[in-house]
Amino acid sequence: MKAVLVIGDGMADRPVKELGWKTPLETARRPSLNQIAKTGICGIMDPISPGVPPGSDTATFALLGYDALAVYSGRGALEAVGSGIEVLLGDVAFRCNFATVNGKLIVLDRRAGRISNEDASKLAESLQKVRLKKPSNAEFLFKNTIQHRATLVVRGPKLSTAVSDSDPEEVGKKALEITPLDESSEAKLTAEIVKELMHKFREVLMQHPVNKERVKSGLPPANIILCRGAGTIPDVEPLSEKYGITASCVGAASLVKGVCKVARMHLIDVKGATGTPQTDFKAKAMATIEALRTYDFVLLHVKATDVASHDGDISQKIRLIEKIDQMLSYLLDHVDLDSTYLAVTADHTTSSITRNHEGDPVPIAITGPYVRRDTVEQYDERACARGGLNRIRGMDLMPILMSLIGKTKKFGA
Amino acid sequence: MKAVLVIGDGMADRPVKELGWKTPLETARRPSLNQIAKTGICGIMDPISPGVPPGSDTATFALLGYDALAVYSGRGALEAVGSGIEVLLGDVAFRCNFATVNGKLIVLDRRAGRISNEDASKLAESLQKVRLKKPSNAEFLFKNTIQHRATLVVRGPKLSTAVSDSDPEEVGKKALEITPLDESSEAKLTAEIVKELMHKFREVLMQHPVNKERVKSGLPPANIILCRGAGTIPDVEPLSEKYGITASCVGAASLVKGVCKVARMHLIDVKGATGTPQTDFKAKAMATIEALRTYDFVLLHVKATDVASHDGDISQKIRLIEKIDQMLSYLLDHVDLDSTYLAVTADHTTSSITRNHEGDPVPIAITGPYVRRDTVEQYDERACARGGLNRIRGMDLMPILMSLIGKTKKFGA
DSSP states (O other): OEEEEEEETTBBOOOBGGGTTBOHHHHSOOHHHHHHHHHSEEEEEESSSTTOOBOHHHHHHHHTTOOHHHHOOOHHHHHHHHTTOOOOTTOEEEEEEEEEEOTTOBEEETTTTTOOHHHHHHHHHHHTTOOOOGGGOOEEEEEEOSTTEEEEEEESSSOOSOBOOSOOSSTTSBOOOOOBSSSOHHHHHHHHHHHHHHHHHHHHHHHOHHHHHHHHTTOOOOOEEEEEEEEOOOOOOOHHHHHTOOEEEEOOOHHHHHHHHHTTOEEEOOTTOOSSTTOOHHHHHHHHHHHHHHOSEEEEEEOHHHHHHHTTOHHHHHHHHHHHHHHHHHHHHHSOTTTEEEEEEESSEEOTTTOSEESOOEEEEEESTTSOOOSOOSOSTTTGGGSTTEEEEHHHHHHHHHHHTTOOOOSOO | OEEEEEEETTBBOOOBGGGTTBOHHHHSOOHHHHHHHHTEEEEEEESSSTTOOOOHHHHHHHHTTOOHHHHOOOHHHHHHHHTTOOOOTTOEEEEEEEEEEOTTOBEEETTTTTOOHHHHHHHHHHHTTOOOOGGGOOEEEEEEOSTTEEEEEEESSSOOSOBOOSOOSSTTSBOOOOOBSSSOHHHHHHHHHHHHHHHHHHHHHHHOHHHHHHHHTTOOOOOEEEEEEEEOOOOOOOHHHHHTOOEEEEOOOHHHHHHHHHTTOEEEOOTTOOSSTTOOHHHHHHHHHHHHHHOSEEEEEEOHHHHHHHTTOHHHHHHHHHHHHHHHHHHHHHSOTTTEEEEEEESSEEOTTTOSEESSOEEEEEESTTSOOOSOOSOSTTTGGGSTTEEEEHHHHHHHHHHHTTOOOOBOO
16 A cells, blocks of 8 residues: 655635635646545645644645654755755754845845746855855855755854844845844854855855846846755654655655655655746656655655745646646556555645735545545535545644555554 | 634533524524624634633633643632732632522522622622731732622732632532642641631621611622632733734623733723623624724623523523624624624533533634635534534634734744
C-alpha cells in the first residue's frame, strides 16, 4: 500500500464577488478533483487550528504529521536547506528578497519586478564575493532560489536568531536596520554581521552591470537585499522513523523542499518544475508515478496557485487549478488505486482579495480502496465541508493516511 | 472591518417533550436568527470541549479566545470585578447569594425569592458595616449586584483561595461551615475570616428591618449569605494586545462584565440593561451600534435566557429568544454588513428540564461579506450542526472572527 499527498499551495480561497460569490476552486473546471471527491472521503481541514493563517512551512510540517507549534524555528533555515545550501545546527539563516528601493531606501518593489532566475544568479554570484570584517570569525553563504527569492546563511561561533528583519514587508515603507532582539552578546554579534552584509550587498548591487542593463530595459533594478525570518534548522524525528516508511517529495518551492529535507525525505528534482505558473505539471505527475515504484509515500507540491493568489490574479488562479486538475488526471490514469491512496488538499487558504494567507480551513479528499466513501460529489471548500471526514486538523492527516496504508502503530494493547 | 459577537446566555437547550421534542430555540419565532444562518456560515461549538458543561465565566473566556483551562481562577473575583469592585492581585473574592434558611440552617430558597435590587442594596449596606476582629489585618468589601447576587472580596496579607463554600447549592440541604482546603496557614486564616463574616452577616440579616418587612409581605427573608467559588483575578493578556483590536462589551451580568474587564475590554453601561428578563433589548442593540463606531469588536451579552432556563420556565425562555431575535433585527437593520461580521451563539446549553448547564454543544452562525455561506436556513441546535463550520471549540471562534476581519498574524512564512 502506498500514499500520495498532493498539495496545491494556497489553492483554497474565500468567495469572490466577481465569481458570483464562488471561490476560484468552485469556478474551475475540475473533473479529476471531482472524481477524487466522488470516489473518496472528504472534509475540511485546519492546517494549524481554526482561524490561524499558516505559512507554507508550518502548514507543511503539520501536513507531514509534526506539531508545527513545537518544531517551527523560522523560515530562513528551511528555505536555505530547500535551496540546496547545507545548513548546520547553529547556523542562522534568513529568507531574502531581491528588491527595488529609491535613494531614501523606500521600497518600490519587494520583488524587483519578479527578477529572472538568470539575472538573480549573476547578482548572487557577485554578492558571495563580499568579505566580512575579520573579528567575528563568521562566514556566510548567499544563494538565489526562484525569481526574487534568495537565502542567506550566517555560520560562526555564538550566533543567535534574535535579530530583526530588514524587510518592512510593504511597498512604500523604508528598508529597516537590523537590530538585536535581546540583550545577549550573540544577538548583538549576529545583528552586526547581518547589518554589515546588507550594507555591502547594497554597494555591490548599485554598481552591478546587470542592474544597469535592467534600468536601460525599463526593468526595476534589484538594488537591495531585504532579509527576514532568522531561523535555525529544527531537529525533528525523520518521517521514515516516525512512520516506518520510505518517503519522497516532488516539488520546486525551496521552503517546502526545506521542510521535507529537514524531515529527511528524499527530494526528487524534476526538470521543468520551477515553482512558478510555468512549471511543468505533467513532468511532476510523471515523477510522482516514478517515485511510487520506490517510495511508500510521495508528497507532490504545486506552488503556482499561491503565487497567483498573492498577485490577486483570479483568472490565473482558476487556470492553474485546472492545470492541477489535468495533472491529477494523469495520476488517476497511472496510479493503481487498488493499492494506492491519493489525497488532495491545500496547505492554506490564500484570499485572492486580501492577497494574504487566511485562517479559513482547506478542502481535503482521500480516495483509495478502503476509505469510507461519502456523498460528496465535488471538490471544493464548501462541498467537502459536508464530507465524512468532517473537520480535522493538519497534523491529523498523516496518521489517517498512514493508518490506511497500515503504517500506524497501535496505541495501547 | 468590524465584528460583533452576540451571546445568548444558556440559549441552547435539549429537546423538550412538551415542545414535541423540539428545543425552545427550535420552537421560537426567529426570523432574524434564521436570516443570519441563511446568509452565513453555521456550525456547532463546544464552549470548552465536548460534554463539558461550562460556566458563563469559563465559556466567555473561551469565546474571547483564551484557554479557559489555563486562565480560570474562580468565579468570585470575576463577579466582583464585573460589579465594579476593584479587585487587586492577591485579593480573594467570593460569589454570594442572599438566601433563605430555616432555624436549622436548612436552605429553603437559594435566591430569597429573587429579592429585588432595592432590598438587596439596603441589606448590603448594613453588611458592609460589620467589623472584623483585629488580629487578621484583613478588610472586606461586600456588594450586591443583580437580584439575589452579591460579591464578597477579602483583602489582606497572606490569603488563599483554598477554602470551601458555605453554599450547599441545593434547596433542602444545610448551609455549610467554611473550612480550609489545604494545610497552609493562609487557607486557615482565610477560612477563619470568612467564617467570622458569615456568622456576623447572619446576625445582621436576622435583625434587619428589610427582612421583617419581607416576612410581613409574605416574601422569603434574605436571612443568610451563602458564598462559593473563592477566586483571584487571572492575569491574562489584554484582548487588545492579543489581536491588535479595540474591544468593548455591552452586557449587564456581573460575571461576564468581570471576564471582559479582566480582558481589559471597555465596558459599556446601558441604561435599562439589567441582566434580568426585563432587560431593555433595544437599548442594548442601540448601544452596540454606537460602540461599533469606535471599537473593532463588540461583545453583546444577554443574560436573561439563562435565568429562564434555570427557572425551568420554558415558555419564558421561548419569549426571551424571540426578544433576542427582535434585538438582532435591529442590529441587521443598522449594521453595515459589507464591513461587519456578525456572529451569534450561546455560551452554553442550559437544559430547561435539568435546570443546569449541560455539556451539549451550542449553535453558531457567522454572517458577513466573505464567509463561505452554507446551505443552513435555520438557526438552532440541529440545523446549525449541518453547516460549513462543522464542529469547533469555543476558543477557536475568536481566531476565526479575527481572521475574517484581517487581524490574525500568520504563523510561519
